[in-house]
Amino acid sequence: MGILWAHGEAPLFTDSEEAKKILAADPWVSALIVQRSRAFVKAKQEKAGIPVTAFPPRQPPRRAEYSLRKVYGRLLEILELAFAKGTPLFTPPMYYPLYYYKGSSKDIDAGDKNRQEAVVALIRTGFLKRFESSVEAFRGSCERLLVKLLGWATANVQTDEERQNLADWRETHIKLVEAIKAHQPDLFAVGDGDEDEGDDDVAEDEFMQSFEKLKREEYDVACMLTETFEDLDQLVEFFAELDKFDHRNDDKLKKLLKLLKEDPALSTGKVLIFTEFADTADYLLERLTAAKITGVERIDSRTSGRNRLAVIRRFSPYYNNSTSPKLEEAGETEIRVLISTDVLSEGLNLQDAARLINYDLHWNPVRLMQRIGRVDRRRNPEIEKALAADHPDQIETRKSIIFHNFLPPAELNELLSLYNKVTRKTLRISKALGIEGKKLLQEDDDYQDLQHFNESYEGKKSAMVLLELECDDLFKADPDLKERLGNMPLRLFSGKVHPTLGTRAVFFCYRLPALKEGEWTTPGGPCRWILMDLAGGAMLDEPTQIAQFIRCIPLTPRVTVIDPPSLADLRKTVESHIKNTYLKSLQAPLDARPVLLAWMELN
DSSP states (O other): OOOOOOTTOOOSOOOHHHHHHHHHHOHHHHHHOOOOOHHHHHHHHHHHTSOOOBOOOBOOOEEEOOOHHHHHTHHHHHHHHHHTSSSOTTOSTTTOGGGGBOSOGGGSOHHHHHHHHHHHHHHHHHHHHHHHHOHHHHHHHHHHHHHHHHHHHHHHOOSHHHHHHHHHHHHHTHHHHHHHHHHOGGGGOOTTOOTTSSOHHHHHHHHHTTSOOOOTTTBOHHHHHHHHHHHHHHHHHHHHHHTTOOGGGOHHHHHHHHHHHHSHHHHHSOEEEEOSOHHHHHHHHHHHHHTTOSSEEEEOTTSOHHHHHHHHHHHSOGGGTOOHHHHHHTTOOOOSEEEEOGGGSSSOOOTTOOEEEESSOOSOHHHHHHHHTTTSSOBOHHHHHHHHHHOGGGTTGGGSBEEEEEOOOGGGTTTOOHHHHHHHHHHHHHHHTOOTTSOSSSTTOOOOOOSSOOSOSSSOOOHHHHHHHHHHHHHHHSTTHHHHHHHSOSSEEEEEOOSSTTOOEEEEEEEOOEEETTEEESTTOOEEEEEEETTTTEEEOOHHHHHHHHOOOTTOOOOOOSOHHHHHHHHHHHHHHHIIIIIHHTTOOTTOOOEEEEEEEEO
């Protein structure tokens, strides 16, 4: 769930409370998202009588401070001025042609306009994110933008004056274009990419002509071309400053090198460094290697599947069916510092490392949690013994998980409040789904969890976890209970006296239909608890709230006082509610109906 800005206007969408309510009530969220805290996993293992999984304690995140002004110098000021213009960089032509539409605004499709504004906002912020990431990521963005602007201009020049202006610009900056072409030849690729097909100049001309040609009777193309040339000149100014860049002044890089050389664990143990961009990964590999950091390797989306698995095994051999001695016997070099884009952020065992560095932030807090989850995972006691035997110097380091975040510095705040955006997203996800530990970006984070995860990272169990464990206790105390429940008829009805004076309610338990293998079926579908509070006039559907109303023991006396017609009316109301919420949201057919499993009145 995000926030988009266009032309400095107010957010197009933002309402965290509404989002929280929608997600909490969404049946797909309830059916598809299952979160298990460490407390739940440990409790389940204890009840099953199996060894409890070892989870390393996670220390609060550590913030790495650096200065963008020291990194870029005057370039930061130039960028600030470029984005402070009346029509800032990226407003114009190819991204937002409707901005230059000649006709009536009534003729513009609102959906198309919103999409183009959203693209403008995303491209601007993405450009700035790469600026914050590294000089090479920013250079790559500038190169791609320049080539696209040239392509669009080539497709849309029409008058002799316009053609001459384009020819003059290309002739003046021919060395720059050729340098970009040598650095990123794929930007000029055409056809199937066959290098032997045609002359380079012809290929470039074909590429330039591949952009959309706008109708001049509909769009102010002359104005668009003027602003395109202004943007091209702005990029030339960027490149002039980039050519003066000296990596020895890169304050962000220097802070990383200081960590890797001076921190006792980071200087000797396994370290996983995450960045969003392959250009940054390449830059870090080059600079870390030059700084004599040993055992460094890079992996990104360009790394083939087979090579990727080999890199993973070399970095984390013990948790990927190998060991350091086995790698040495096979003639493979073990990796100590692995630089990766988010291709490694999910579903991989990299627990050989206990240290992680986020060199730049991903905007999606879930992706940040997935990054941390590569090293902050369950540990196998046998594997840990083998690792400690081969690497006794790492025993102390492995006693905890530590990760460092390079958060965007203050100089970028006016251009892009990246940290604040991530914070807002993190807070929303925390409220809707839950973040274990409540600390994701820096040590003083305190994200609250309003959906059953108020427990701390290691210990306290949430209400929902306690309810599930209570159910396990019932089955353990009465081994035949599960089978008897399965053999009971549907629509069982009962009632009981509630100890709270004034309570008057009816509880319903329904099995809901679900789409399985192309057909709507009830068996195997999700269960839904609903309680109609007749005294308060509310409808509850939160199991942890309902449990306190319906909890009873075998000796609890059965009491029913509500007349059958009233009960029937209540049942119709509840089934209508299920139809208008759950079934309509899934676009279920009319014959897909919920099945009443049991119900109970409370008085």
